[in-house]
Amino acid sequence: MKVPKPLVILKETILAGESKTLNMEIAKLHTMTKLKIPVIIERSKLEGPTILFTACLHGDEINGTEIVRQLIIQDINKPKRGTIICIPIVNIFGFINKTREFPDGRDLNRVFPGSKTGSLASRFAFNLVTEILPHVDYAIDFHAGGASRFNAPQVRIVPDNLELKQLSDVFNAPFTLFSRNIAGSFRNSCDRLGVKMLLFEGGKSLDLDNEITHEAVEGTKRVLSHFDMLNHELLSGSNVSSTYYIEKSNWLRAKYSGMFHGLVKIGSFVKKGEFLATISDPYGKVEHNVKAPHAGYLINVNDAPFVYEGDAIYHISDNPKPKT
Template sequence: MARRAPFVLADVSVPAGTQKSVKIPAVRLYTDTPMDLHVEVFHGTKDGPVLLICAAVHGDELNGIDICRRLIKKLNPKRLEGTVMIVPIVNVFGFIHQTRYLPDRRDLNRCFPGSERGALGSRLAWLVYTELMTKATHIIDLHTGAIHRTNLPQIRCNITDPVALKMAEAFNVPVILHAKEREGTLRAEANALGISVIVYEAGEALRLESRPIKAGLLGVLNVMKELGMVQRRGIRTSFKPLMANNSQWVRNENDGLITNKVKLGSQVHKGDILGYSCSPHGDMEQPIRSPIEGLVIGMSKIPIANEGEALFHIAKFSDEDILEAGDIIDAFIEDYSKRQI
């Protein structure tokens, strides 16, 4: 049998059954310091999918970086079918400055597919698009909540894509959310190429959090098993994810101090009090109520808010599903509190 052909990335040849670190020149800073996109490539001995796993498209989202770091230590190219490209830090500029954005304040995840001769964000997006995304058959994009927001571990994807749905179910975190594509995002452009993508959201920016990292690492390995890339014993969990077709952010109707009455994973019914918006002078206390039946999957972490600021993100579920939600969240917490991965 003929040996599998090497995988070529940025003119670097990776032979079958080997691992290589590939540094793709990105841009130079105004100090003439070069900035590279660091890609860890695992090229298996047998044909199979080409899976791109990337983190820190927003530079301050650190949980995904640690998931990639741990995954790199676990993979063995000699026991791999297909090819894995791991990019722990996509937005190297934001990571250096501990910020979500690029130096020009653009959001990289609104710049895809980008342009070779555009602004900084557009150029970096074009590099990721042409060098990595076009070579992939499947993508896992790792995220957290934005600064001062936290997310319950969840998968966002297009559930009408059967391959993406299978990946989402295999990842196995409490919630799968059918999320509309936003123009300029990595996911939207990958889907336009016919590539199935799932986005993992868990935790908050500028933090390393044990449970979201464990769940993310196991989730990626579960997806690789589902795709036939690794042969490993399935790690069972005692829950199945809930699926939501839509979600809604609840915003503050009054500026003031915010006192929360719910937490991530709380079940809420329409009209339930989520918290109170309170005047710092003690003469006003307005309840913040849930407009829908569902599960709290995201929250602001700042106890002060101006009028109109988003405070609670609620995934909408049916009455039947919401009855199971508490047990699913409890099982998830129990599973990952003690699990060593």
């Protein structure tokens, strides 16, 4: 039996069969307090791929952190073969302050691959790209909707990538969206370095949702089982419905400002003209109906109690294609 080579990350050596938690230290708070980002590494004695699980690139998307935490407490991150790296909180600054951005006001997910001498967010991105990604074969990055918008559980992949499509089929989230990489995003840097990434979206910021967490954990287990990395006692026997492929979707925006009363459940299929919500004034004099502009699945809904004219309130798929 061939023994896997030692893994050297952040100047620390992790041997086959070892478990280690490393601390990625990039900067200090203005109080001079050090902030350490735990990098949790589990290695099998058997050769296999290295998979990275990350969450909380946006500091207020805490449901992703809960997903990775569940992978750890259920021992799902202890591989039968290969290596699993977990970073439950990437943007520790935002997590502490319950904000999306870094302290320098930048969106971490728009500054990759970063720079050694750039802004605080850029320096952090640079360290993640240079210290962690060179060792990774596959990654799943867990996100949630922002600004009170709730995402149905979904995986996002680039179009025309057969391996990623096959991997998303294995994950089998309720929805699979084809979306191109955004310049400066973590996903784009992974793609450029040959790391195959699935981006999971589910739930909303500053919120924990058990159904979203369950979908993500079960999908992750299916991916690990696909690579023969999941211990058999952790296999799930639950039946899942087929994913729906979404190549195009549209935002429905509020035509009026007022109190928002959503009436249709996230993930539902709606018909053209179906009654979705009302927007009313607070005085009981005016109430506007919101109807679906076309048929499709609701893959994102606004959970805010009030909206302004022009706010995005529903993200509706266009011509979803069932899995074949």
